[in-house]
Amino acid sequence: MTVYAAPGQAGALAEYRTRYDHWIGGEYVAPASGQYFENPTPVTGQTFTEVARGDAADIERALDAAHGAARAWGRTTATERANILNKIADRMEAHLEQIAVAEAWENGKPVRETLAADIPLAIDHFRYFAGAIRAQEGSISQIDDDTVAYHFHEPLGVVGQIIPWNFPILMATWKLAPALAAGNCVVLKPAEQTPASILYLMELIADLLPPGVVNVVNGFGVEAGKPLASSSRIRKIAFTGETTTGRLIMQYASQNIIPVTLELGGKSPNIFFEDVAAAQDDFYDKALEGFTMFALNQGEVCTCPSRALIQESIYDQFLGDALERTRAVKQGNPLDTETMIGAQASNDQLEKILSYFDIGRAEGAKVLTGGERADLGGDLAGGYYVTPTVFEGRNEMRIFQEEIFGPVVAVTRFSDFDDAIKIANDTLYGLGAGVWSRSIHQAYRAGREIEAGRVWTNNYHAYPAAAAFGGYKGSGVGRENHKMMLDHYQQTKNLLVSY
Numbered sequence: 364m365t366v367y368a369a370p371g372q373a374g375a376l377a378e379y380r381t382r383y384d385h386w387i388g389g390e391y392v393a394p395a396s397g398q399y400f401e402n403p404t405p406v407t408g409q410t411f412t413e414v415a416r417g418d419a420a421d422i423e424r425a426l427d428a429a430h431g432a433a434r435a436w437g438r439t440t441a442t443e444r445a446n447i448l449n450k451i452a453d454r455m456e457a458h459l460e461q462i463a464v465a466e467a468w469e470n471g472k473p474v475r476e477t478l479a480a481d482i483p484l485a486i487d488h489f490r491y492f493a494g495a496i497r498a499q500e501g502s503i504s505q506i507d508d509d510t511v512a513y514h515f516h517e518p519l520g521v522v523g524q525i526i527p528w529n530f531p532i533l534m535a536t537w538k539l540a541p542a543l544a545a546g547n548c549v550v551l552k553p554a555e556q557t558p559a560s561i562l563y564l565m566e567l568i569a570d571l572l573p574p575g576v577v578n579v580v581n582g583f584g585v586e587a588g589k590p591l592a593s594s595s596r597i598r599k600i601a602f603t604g605e606t607t608t609g610r611l612i613m614q615y616a617s618q619n620i621i622p623v624t625l626e627l628g629g630k631s632p633n634i635f636f637e638d639v640a641a642a643q644d645d646f647y648d649k650a651l652e653g654f655t656m657f658a659l660n661q662g663e664v665c666t667c668p669s670r671a672l673i674q675e676s677i678y679d680q681f682l683g684d685a686l687e688r689t690r691a692v693k694q695g696n697p698l699d700t701e702t703m704i705g706a707q708a709s710n711d712q713l714e715k716i717l718s719y720f721d722i723g724r725a726e727g728a729k730v731l732t733g734g735e736r737a738d739l740g741g742d743l744a745g746g747y748y749v750t751p752t753v754f755e756g757r758n759e760m761r762i763f764q765e766e767i768f769g770p771v772v773a774v775t776r777f778s779d780f781d782d783a784i785k786i787a788n789d790t791l792y793g794l795g796a797g798v799w800s801r802s803i804h805q806a807y808r809a810g811r812e813i814e815a816g817r818v819w820t821n822n823y824h825a826y827p828a829a830a831a832f833g834g835y836k837g838s839g840v841g842r843e844n845h846k847m848m849l850d851h852y853q854q855t856k857n858l859l860v861s862y
């Protein structure tokens with residue numbers, strides 16, 4: 364067991380600045396307005412740094428820097444860009460612990476996960492897109508004896524990216540890696556709750572990228588995000604966040620007829636068919652573990668399996684075992700490597716989750732475990748902790764239909780295959796789903812019937828770079844990860860040549 368020292372304490376690995384400016388043209392730049400806002404750590408609730416409050420003037424300065432760099436960066440070869448991406452990955456790997464601790468401190472997530480998953484996955488994304496861009500080919504079509512069509516890939520130019528707070532480095536990487544590989548320059552706006560770990564990364568890789576290729580403007584959604592997404596100086600906007608914000612982003616982008624990628628919210632079903640309980644073996648154990656995935660990252664995951672659907676015939680047994688497993692999830696200091704569930708990312712998020720406890724109870728749902736704020740005492744007493752919570756109710760309830768974004772699962776029962784699919788698809792969203800069955804035939808059929816971009820089958824919450832990720836219905840437009848992502852950051856140029 365290791366408990367990492369918090370920034371400011373003796374032996375701390377990751378030190379924070381007391382003030383974070385914007386990152387523009389490869390250096391820190393103070394906000395035009397001179398305004399800053401405070402950033403508390405969810406671990407203790409104490410403010411640890413202040414952050415530049417960006418606005419339209421700062422976005423313009425960042426766009427100037429990006430446009431200044433775009434021509435030269437866009438003309439580098441795929442091999443040159445791939446080499447830089449690989450160096451970024453190497454640099455991150457050499458500082459894995461520092462980045463992992465920084466991320467845990469700012470977001471409240473357990474360092475156990477940032478060490479084992481978030482940061483290694485981010486590193487792998489840079490390597491994956493370094494490989495993908497080198498392997499990308501153009502094409503030639505012979506139209507007739509005298510005419511040939513050549514197809515080339517070209518970068519879009521300068522692109523905007525807006526990301527949420529739940530996986531700060533990973534969400535930044537999902538967008539930066541393909542954009543940079545394809546030869547674009549970027550203006551990125553992090554979430555106001557979690558800019559520091561991304562700026563820490565910018566400093567770490569500053570010497571690897573030409574100035575202006577990546578620029579970070581901090582600030583709030585309407586003040587900094589809207590001028591970026593509405594700008595006529597970007598050729599694409601990529602957004603990850605809430606579905607309601609995604610609707611606005613589409614409206615802003617429509618003014619300039621630019622492509623939009625939207626990775627939005629979810630209310631993912633996790634379906635347990637009766638054959639999972641046919642034996643008390645490793646498979647059953649894995650399925651129970653799959654149930655507890657709703658608490659991973661404190662439930663602050665767009666694909667959180669926040670609706671558990673259990674077949675009638677095994678309902679009592681499976682739910683009983685799943686509750687026991689849920690109560691064993693260790694909550695504590697995010698900087699402790701034993702901790703499995705840490706703090707919610709912000710006080711607003713904490714309040715939102717607590718309000719859903721009231722909503723669920725008022726609707727007549729039954730709390731089977733949890734349902735309250737967790738007081739961890741000592742230094743953590745002011746932190747934003749919630750006990751993992753299991754509700755039992757019906758799919759039409761708000762706790763089944765609305766994204767809570769906390770360690771909360773709403774459980775219900777289904778009678779047969781068709782009933783499971785009907786309940787699973789009865790939602791605005793279509794991002795993720797889990798299917799658990801020993802019958803691969805049944806699991807396959809369910810996977811094809813569920814309206815979601817990602818269906819995990821006998822596993823959950825794996826995010827390999829080579830697997831396409833994105834939403835159906837209200838969960839978004841476009842895909843991330845997979846080499847197909849390069850298409851979202853490139854134009855196709857056709858030269859039709861007659862000889």
Ligand code: NAD
Pocket residue numbers: 525526527528529530534552553554555582583584585587588589592603604605606608609611612625626627628629664665666766768794834838839
């Ligand atoms: P949010 O929509 O409130 O904010 C996301 C980002 O958008 C932030 O940077 C915010 O400042 C900015 N923003 C807010 N209003 C804006 C506006 N009017 N114009 C431009 N920018 C604006 O979302 P959040 O609360 O930060 O993140 C949680 C949400 O993100 C959840 O709904 C979750 O499901 C979703 N999410 C989706 C994925 C995915 O891949 N589908 C991944 C992670 C998170």
